Amino acid sequence: MTDPGGGAPSPDAYPVALRRRVGALGWWRSRTVRRCAFGYALLAPAVLYVALLVGVPFLFSLYLAVSNATVGDPVAEFVGLANFRAALESTTFYVALRNTVVFTVGAGVLKALLGTGLAFLLAQPFVGRRLVRGLVVIPFTLPIAISVLGWKWMFDSQFSVINWALSRLGLTGPYGSPDWPVWLGEPYLALLSVMFVNVWRGFPFSAIVLLAGLTSVPPEVIDSARVDGAGFFQRFRRIIVPMIAPILFIGTAFDTVFTLSDLSIVYLLTNGGPDGATEILPTLAYNTGIRAGALGRGAAISLFLFPLLAPAMVLLLRTLRRRQW
């Protein structure tokens, strides 16, 4: 009994007993197993990539965090939770923790609001829309060091173009007067400034993600809702958001990770100063672990990002999975 096409007989063509034997001996030949194996083979590079580039460094940082490793002596002794205790004993750590939360939540909310607004604007038909869509992503595509140095100049205490413009418009006093803004010098202004640069750089990304979602919503659904009398906010809340929720969740997850672990903006603008006003966990970890050479304590500080990030990610991904199933 061979199949009409020739070649190997199909297992379905055998009598039941023989089929059982074939099944017992060649289970791996079954279509399901082969499909599974093929699927895992396709997945393997991604899993390997995550394991090597995320898993291994994460495990290594766990090892460092419970050791007294220094930059010159990475093979070190086990010190238990001493590095975590050392971080918790430092007042600078609490300032950095507070700033990290404010920075991440504040910048995240602003990026969501501005990104949504921009996405709706870019979704409207207008002349030059393609060009504008290309231009708005420039902040996100520029090398971060270059764009942040540009902002550093714009926030300069003496030559800030923003201040000179504000002063010319009569909104602030002249250079040297008490109401001349010192963007990176006043504690709250400094934190706002670094958040602003993060928002400036990140909200085009939010807008593009949202725009991708918006374009996937069938126009007839929106038109029907409009005919039924739904206003803009009702359409947005009841139709658009539920339909593009998976994209929104993924975008939020990415943005939260990027913001929480953003070292460059703060490092280049203020290096955590003045007096810790802009210190965040990544800068504190870097200055302690790399610049001061205390790798163990630096790793412990950076691991405090994990409990901050993990619940948010679990919540987002669980919500996403529920919606998918």
Add this chain to the structure above:
Amino acid sequence: MSASRPPAPSAPLGRREFLRTSAVGAAGGALMAMLDARRVPAQTRGTSLRILMWSHFVPAYDAWLDDFARKWGEKNGVRVRIDHIPHLELPARFAAEFAAGAGHDLIQFAGQIFTGQYHRHLVDLSDIAAALEKKYGKWMENAKSAAQVKGAWYGIPDFYIAIPVLWRRDLFAAVGLGEPQTWEDLRKAARLLKPRGHPTGMQFSHCNDANHNWRALLYCFGAKETDPSGEQIELDSQETREALRFAKALFDEGMTPEVFSWDDASDNRFLASGVGCWIHDAISAFRTTQDTNPRVFEHTYVVPEVAGPGGFKWNVGEPNVWAIWKFSKNPQAARDFIVYLADHQREAMEASRGYNMPFLSGHYRKPMPGLGNEPKLAVLQEQYKITAFFGFPGPMSPPAQEVLTTFLIPDMFTRVARGASIEDAMKWGLGEIRRVYAKHKAG
């Protein structure tokens, strides 16, 4: 009778002793011969040498050094490549190279000194240090800890950056003041000149300048970071309190809040713009003013340092130290290059326009290149006598380095300037500093 007798003076050398003596003699002889010949031995020919260092604040110096290294390489058959990167990125690069066990052959610690952290993985350069001292005079005592660990040299100090006072003679004269001699003179000038639109400024922020400027004030007021061994913290003193009190008054009377946002170059621009009446910074600010604002430059003068109330005068320099990884593929060429550069220290000083200050006393022969021929800068020719480094009077140890890189001392001053009480700032700062030292002591 089993008692051993001491060897007679004429006893023949043992095999090991003979080999050790021969090796030391041969190495020393070769080094001295090389120093005299100013030429590297034949075994480095056809090799390559990779150097990692900072981007110098005087760009012309980098150009000179690149050319200098290229010519040395051509002469000796060594392909030389120098990578200049911003000084703040160096620590991460060192850590990455060390973790990988590969990278540059010759590295330079700039401002932040990692000799203590990495010494087990650096080549012992004691022979070069001794040979250079023999040739060019004594090493500066305060600088030895930048390169030495337990008496052995794991680095060779290249140069340090002096941080003098740069002041405007015309503005001082306008309020009836002459050359400042003390911190009190500087405070008075700032107090009188701020209302005229010419405040002063020192960084209350997280940058290198903040670290060395406030340390200079501390040391001039007689305060000490640690004892000479570097084991005991000695900041909890009346002198520290007086320095903080003075800083608060100096800020209130003579500065504007912009100093809270300054980076290392802000005060250079502040002086060059014609606004600042004085700043406390390296002579790169002097050169910037020379290049960008000749009118202001005409009235800008230099004082090596001003004295505190007890007459103490300590300038805080930034050391730059060469080191060679043990995993270097070409340690011999790296050693040869250090020696060759040390032999051309005077050319290097000239190329840096007086910015690079030497560590060896013999190089202070007047007139010093880059300084001696410029009347305004000639006052810096005895800077070695008043130069200290972070951790003073203790060594530049790993805990002192951590206190430096986490900006604890500038932050103490910032808190006081912003209105915190001196006792609160001291309590916070000392708590953090004690925690750092305790962690290092615990290992």
